[in-house]
Each structure stands twice: as C-alpha cells, then as structure tokens.
C-alpha cells in the first residue's frame with residue numbers, strides 16, 4: 001500500500017506529466033521547457049519508486065497502530081520562523097513581478113530557502129522521540145549548506161562595505177586605513193592566540209563591533225558616494241587635441257592595457273630635443289623603428305626633457321572611401337597625452353598599410369613631438 | 383580419473399602474457415633507433431641552442447635511467463623473493479628514521495643536481511644581449527610570416543623584407559626571433575635548432591636561433607590553432623654569409639613587370655583585379671602608375687596574406703605545406719651537403735624543377751587544397767572576413783596566366 005509520502009510523490013509525478021503534456025501541446029514544445037518538465041517528471045517518478053521500494057514495502061501502511069505509536073506521531077511541531085519568512089517571500093513575489101526582475105529573484109530565493117528549512121525542520125522534529133538527537137540531525141543536514149552560504153554572504157558584505165569605504169576616503173588616507181586595519185587584525189589575532197584565557201564573550205563582542213562598524217561605515221560611504229576620480233579624454237588628431245598644448249592628463253586608453261607594460265615593442269625616449277628608440281631584443285638604438293603590419297605594437301613614450309610633451313605617430317595617409325569616384329585621403333595620426341619630465345605614456349600601434357618603400361617619397365611614417373622640431377624618428381612598416 | 387595439474391598451463395600463460403609487452407618494447411627500441419632521417423628530431427641538434435637543450439636533458443635522462451633500473455630491479459627482486467607462498471606474515475614495524483632521512487636527502491640532492499644546469503641553460507636560452515640579427519615572426523591561421531626589420535644587424539638591412547613559410551638567416555649567426563600572433567595562439571618550433579615558443583596575440587616573445595651549417599630545417603606549429611593546424615609548417619633556411627647577402631639583395635630587387643603581350647602580362651592584370659587586394663607584391667603599380675597597396679585587413683580575419691613579391695625564391699607555399707618543385711628536386715635540396723646548399727637554394731624554383739600541380743590546384747580552389755574558413759555564406763562571425771584564401775572561381779586560362787606571372791616572381 002502507498003504511504004502518505006509515496007502518495008505525495010505520485011501526485012507530483014502525475015501533475016508534472018500532465019504539465020509536460022499540456023506544455024507540449026500548447027507551446028509547441030519548446031526544447032528547454034519540455035526538457036525541464038520531462039526532467040521533473042522523471043525525478044518525481046524516481047522518488048516515488050524509491051519511496052515505495054524502501055519504505056512502503058517494509059512498513060505496512062495498514063499497520064496503523066505501528067504508525068500511530070511511532071515517535072513521529074507523538075512529537076508536537078516546534079516553533080518555527082520559516083513559515084513567516086516563506087510568507088514574506090510569497091508576498092514579495094508579486095511585488096517583484098510588478099516592480100522588477102531583481103526582486104522576483106530575491107523572492108524566489110527566500111521562498112526556496114524557507115521551504116527547504118521548514119521541511120527539514122518539520123522532518124527532523126519527528127525523526128525520533130529524542131529532541132536532542134532531532135536537533136543534531138537537523139544540524140547535520142543543514143549546517144553544511146547554511147554555514148558556507150552565511151559565511152560567503154557575511155564576507156561579501158564586509159568586503160563590499162570595505163570597498164565603499166576605500167572608494168569614499170581620499171586615496172592617501174585609504175592606504176593608511178588599510179594598513180591600520182590589517183595591523184589591528186594581526187594584533188588582535190595574535191593576542192587571542194597567545195592569551196588563551198581571553199573571554200569568549202569578549203571576542204564575540206569585539207568581532208561584532210568591528211563587523212557592524214565596517215558595514216555601517218560602508219553603508220554611510222555608499223550613500224555619500226565615491227571620491228572624484230578624474231576620467232580623461234583620449235587625444236585625437238582629428239579633433240585637434242594632438243598639438244603642442246599641454247593638458248597634463250593621463251591617457252587612459254593605453255594605460256588600461258596592462259599587457260602593454262609587460263610587453264613593450266619599443267620605448268621612444270625624448271632627450272635633449274631628440275628622439276631615440278629602445279627596441280626589445282635590438283642591441284643599440286636603431287635609426288628607424290620597424291613596426292609590424294596588422295599586429296598590435298605597444299610603444300612607450302618617455303619624456304626626459306624639461307616641460308610637457310606628447311608623442312605623435314604619423315602613419316601616412318588612408319583612403320577615406322575606397323568606392324568613391326575620386327579618392328580622398330586622410331592622415332593617419334595618433335598621439336599620447338602630454339607628460340611632464342620623467343613621465344611615461346603608452347600608445348598601441350596597429351598600422352594596416354606598409355610605409356613607402358622609397359625613403360625619399362612623401363608621406364613617410366614617423367614619430368614626432370609637437371613643439372620640438374628636431375625630435376623626429378622614422379617608422380618603417382613592412 | 384586423475385585431475386590434470388594446471389601448474390604447467392599457468393607457467394605457459396605467464397610466458398605468453400609477458401611475450402607481447404616484451405616484443406612491443408623490443409620493437410619500439412628498434413624502431414626508434416631507425417629514425418636517422420627524421421627532420422624534426424630534437425635529439426639531433428643542429429645549432430648551439432638546441433645543443434644546449436640536448437646536453438641538458440642527457441644527464442637527467444641517464445640519472446633517471448639509472449634510478450629506473452635500480453628501482454625496477456629492487457621491486458622485481460622483492461616481488462619474486464617475498465611473494466606469497468603461504469608463509470607467515472613477518473613482524474610489522476613502523477618507521478626507520480635513518481632510512482627516511484636518507485631517502486629524503488638523496489632525491490633532494492638529485493633535484494639540485496638537475497636544477498643547477500637547468501637554470502643555467504634557461505638563462506643561456508633567454509639571453510638577448512649577443513643578438514646579431516633580429517627577425518620578426520608572426521603566426522596567423524595557418525601560416526607564418528617573417529619580416530626583417532631595418533637594422534644594422536643581419537649584415538645590415540635598409541629596407542624591410544617580408545616573406546613567409548621559409549625563413550632565411552645566416553648560418554653561425556646569433557639570430558633573435560621576435561614571435562607574435564595576429565589571431566589565436568600558435569607555437570613556433572624548429573626542433574633541430576631550439577625549443578618551442580608560443581606565439582601569443584598581443585605579446586612579443588623572443589627565441590634564439592643559430593645553425594652551425596647552411597641547410598634547411600623543418601618545423602611545425604605546435605599549438606593547436608584550428609582547422610588547418612596540421613598544415614601550418616615552417617622551414618628554417620640557413621645560408622652562408624655571402625649567400626645571405628645575395629638573398630637580401632634579391633628580395634629587395636626592383637619589380638619587373640612582364641613583357642607586353644605575354645601571358646604573364648595578362649596574368650599581372652588578373653592579379654591586379656583578383657589578388658592584390660590581399661597579397662602585396664612590392665613595386666606593382668596600377669594603370670595610373672600608383673603603387674598598389676594590399677589591404678588584407680579588410681578581407682582576411684588575421685589582417686594579413688603572404689607577400690608574393692618573391693614567391694619563386696621559396697620552394698613551398700601555404701604554410702610550407704605544398705611543394706613548388708618536383709619530388710626529385712626536393713630530395714636534392716633537402717639532402718644537399720652544407721657546402722652546396724646555399725648555392726642550390728639561391729637558384730630558387732628553376733624551370734626544370736618547377737612543378738605547377740600544387741599551385742594550380744591552389745588557384746583552382748584553395749579551400750579544397752587546405753581546409754580554411756572561406757565559404758562566403760558562413761563568414762558572419764568574422765564580419766565577412768575569411769580565415770584563409772577563398773576560392774576565386776578563376777578560369778583555367780586565368781590560372782595559366784597567373785602561374786606564368788607568378789613564376790617570374792623571383
């Protein structure tokens with residue numbers, strides 16, 4: 001005979017089978033939905049089978065006396081907060097459907113957690129007549145899930161709060177705060193480690209104060225907003241920002257490419273009004289710099305002269321529209337930001353056309369520095 | 383009825399069980415000693431760098447061999463001596479500090495003994511300060527491009543040289559390859575000359591090259607890079623110093639347009655309409671007399687196609703996969719003595735050696751010859767750009783004319 005559990009699973013099987021059929025008939029059977037529903041049906045059928053096999057065939061459901069006299073039948077359900085939380089989740093669900101998808105997700109997660117927790121609690125309370133054992137078995141099942149999740153959420157909260165604090169305070173203060181907190185943690189930890197007699201409640205209290213402090217300060221900083229971080233425009237020859245005027249900004253296009261810094265094709269150095277090149281793997285300073293075609297080359301510009309200077313790269317001319325009746329050309333030029341003495345700038349070159357073969361032809365490719373006429377260095381693209 | 387003893391059959395089956403692995407090991411040993419003529423054999427170094435690697439691996443190999451033999455015999459001894467004959471299990475003990483300490487120190491010493499020469503060799507192979515010649519190597523699906531930057535090295539280069547498939551360098555010179563990629567990760571390996579180095583897009587990695595003798599050394603892309611990875615080969619060609627100078631001059635020689643009225647001339651105009659958008663031929667001019675600049679970046683995913691200015695100075699094409707010469711001529715080239723090699727190589731593809739079959743098949747339908755992503759209906763993911771050369775649906779006449787044109791590119 002079927003016990004209650006098996007009946008539940010059997011009901012689930014029938015329901016999901018019906019859902020699969022209806023879905024298949026009405027939606028034309030979208031592959032993902034069908035797959036999901038078929039899987040659910042199979043899972044339910046499997047559970048029914050398992051339950052029937054290991055339980056129903058061992059315990060006679062006709063043996064009502066046995067069932068009624070079992071521990072499970074005697075324990076009254078304990079107090080539980082999960083119905084409340086589950087109710088909150090259920091209430092949140094329609095709100096989410098109206099307001100936004102993120103809330104729906106939260107509601108679904110809350111509902112799921114509440115369901116699992118409630119089910120396990122209810123089951124464990126009837127597992128035996130010994131409440132201590134019942135509590136233990138609940139923990140044994142749920143702690144491996146609860147603890148990592150709670151730990152991750154807690155850590156995430158602390159890290160997020162901390163990052164908000166660091167973004168809020170001035171950059172220099174950030175370093176000091178970071179150092180102090182780290183030192184504090186080390187100190188605190190070693191104190192506890194050496195003085196084993198320290199009261200447990202003290203440790204808990206200190207940790208709580210620290211945690212609440214960080215999260216509180218984090219929330220406050222998040223509300224107050226981050227400090228001002230300057231964003232700079234990329235200079236563009238076409239927009240006339242490649243000239244000799246000095247802006248002193250940093251070029252965030254090139255400095256974002258971390259690979260550039262570890263992987264320079266060449267360093268172009270401005271010294272005493274002249275440009276010289278340091279090319280990876282090449283001994284000495286070549287008279288012209290060869291830059292491969294159709295491949296990224298990372299170039300560093302180093303200004304060793306007094307004043308603010310930028311590097312301009314001139315890669316000849318390019319046809320504006322190859323299909324036009326009369327071809328018009330535009331200059332292919334790029335530049336770095338201007339930097340002060342001792343400063344660095346990066347630029348990525350990817351020339352797609354070769355440089356003129358004849359060194360006396362017009363439109364040679366070159367590096368130059370606006371405002372310093374003597375600073376010119378040839379570029380060759382094979 | 384007497385029960386037949388099966389002790390004999392046991393012995394026989396054990397012998398039979400050992401026979402197969404034994405024969406296999408014997409055969410393998412034999413076979414591996416046969417590989418006299420293996421062009422991609424790291425155990426036959428043909429240059430300083432490869433020799434450093436080979437020397438390095440030999441000592442640990444012998445040590446490991448010794449350790450193997452000792453361990454093997456000790457284990458075998460124990461297995462036979464103490465096998466279960468129904469005797470009593472000996473008294474079990476735990477720990478033997480002296481032995482344990484000795485067995486920790488001994489491997490540590492062996493590792494240090496292997497480590498010191500390893501680190502030394504690593505530094506030796508990473509050295510760039512003694513470079514005498516720099517060559518850029520760029521991998522792309524599925525061929526290698528070599529360009530020779532303008533430099534004082536390599537005996538002086540005033541105009542960049544671009545070639546593909548075969549990279550030519552002076553023997554006995556410390557060459558530094560600067561290796562990168564235009565699309566996915568490839569790996570450059572000439573086993574007879576040095577270890578391998580990955581070609582990673584956005585990174586430039588260096589690899590030393592040195593060949594003791596003029597000759598041709600085979601290599602292969604050794605990082606799986608997609609469809610035609612197996613067709614991504616390369617040849618390293620070492621020439622004597624004087625021949626290398628001749629080779630350079632020849633690579634930079636002025637362009638010669640075919641004589642008017644010849645099939646090659648018609649081939650040139652077909653080349654202008656069909657090929658020059660991808661392939662650069664230095665010095666080629668259009669009807670207005672302006673230099674023709676290829677724009678492979680607009681048609682090919684990697685942004686490059688082989689430079690065909692001097693196609694007939696190399697002996698194979700499309701990732702060094704297909705020969706331009708007959709098998710006979712190929713054998714002669716590959717087995718030439720170091721003293722004769724340079725002169726033979728400099729001749730390029732001669733009319734006697736030229737075998738147009740592969741080239742013709744290539745021009746008829748390149749993706750049919752070498753698998754490539756060139757089906758115009760399936761180029762969505764790469765913005766309409768091909769990976770490899772598309773089928774250009776040329777007529778047989780056009781192919782003949784283009785071949786006449788290309789045979790003059792030397």
Ligand SMILES: [Cu+2]
Pocket residue numbers: 521522524567568569603604605606607611614
């Ligand atoms: Cu490859």
